[in-house]
Amino acid sequence: MTAERLLDLLRRANRRIAVAVGIGLLACAAFVLLDILLRQVGASFGGTDEISGYAMAIASSWGMGYALLELGHVRIDVLRTQLAQKGRVLFDLFSMLLMSGTVTLIALRCWPVLEKSIKNSSRANTPLETPLWLVQTPWIAGWIWFALMTWLTLLAALMLVLKGRLGAVEDAIGTFGEAEGLK
Numbered sequence: 001m002t003a004e005r006l007l008d009l010l011r012r013a014n015r016r017i018a019v020a021v022g023i024g025l026l027a028c029a030a031f032v033l034l035d036i037l038l039r040q041v042g043a044s045f046g047g048t049d050e051i052s053g054y055a056m057a058i059a060s061s062w063g064m065g066y067a068l069l070e071l072g073h074v075r076i077d078v079l080r081t082q083l084a085q086k087g088r089v090l091f092d093l094f095s096m097l098l099m100s101g102t103v104t105l106i107a108l109r110c111w112p113v114l115e116k117s118i119k120n121s122s123r124a125n126t127p128l129e130t131p132l133w134l135v136q137t138p139w140i141a142g143w144i145w146f147a148l149m150t151w152l153t154l155l156a157a158l159m160l161v162l163k164g165r166l167g168a169v170e171d172a173i174g175t176f177g178e179a180e181g182l183k
Contacts, residue, residue: 003159007069007172010152014066017145021059028055047128054135061142064103065149073099077175089166092173093157100150107143114140 028051035048067073080091116122117132124130153173160169 003156003163003165003172004168006152006156006159010065010149010156011069014069014149017062018066021062025055025059028052047126050124050126050128050130054130058135058138058142061139062145064142064146068099068146068149068153071173071175075175080175085166085170088174089161089169092169093154093161096150096154096157096173100147100154103143103150104147107140107147110136110140110143 031045032048032052035045038044064073075095077091080088083091114133114136117136122132124132157169157173160166160172
């Protein structure tokens with residue numbers, strides 16, 4: 001598989017995930033809005049704040065992979081922009097390596113949280129008493145997906161470097177809008 005094919009496949013998968021997550025967030029917003037309307041007549045579903053918090057945590061973990069491939073993560077590139085293309089690519093690769101390691105560590109540290117919740121049959125300390133594993137499972141899956149995305153993106157970038165396609169590396173893992181800043 002070529003680097004371009006791999007990156008295209010990852011982008012398409014993440015766009016589908018982003019649409020699904022967006023639909024979930026819209027459903028959550030509709031649920032909260034309906035609860036607000038019900039409060040006007042003295043009724044309420046209750047727990048909408050809790051459910052929306054869960055939705056945000058899950059959406060955030062799954063959205064990270066999409067942001068990665070759309071170059072949406074924040075980076076401070078004061079030094080990077082002063083370098084020639086080879087230097088920028090080295091900074092990008094170093095950045096991806098650090099991100100991959102960090103996200104993998106986070107994903108690995110999520111597992112004991114889920115494992116403990118399952119083992120103890122933990123429930124939220126709220127009126128809904130939500131079984132925490134129900135929320136933590138998609139949350140950890142999002143972190144695992146993000147870790148996988150970082151490593152596969154790094155692999156694709158390294159494949160491009162080996163082919164000498166430094167411009168394509170910058171397009172894949174550089175910073176958004178850097179072309180305007182470099183001209």
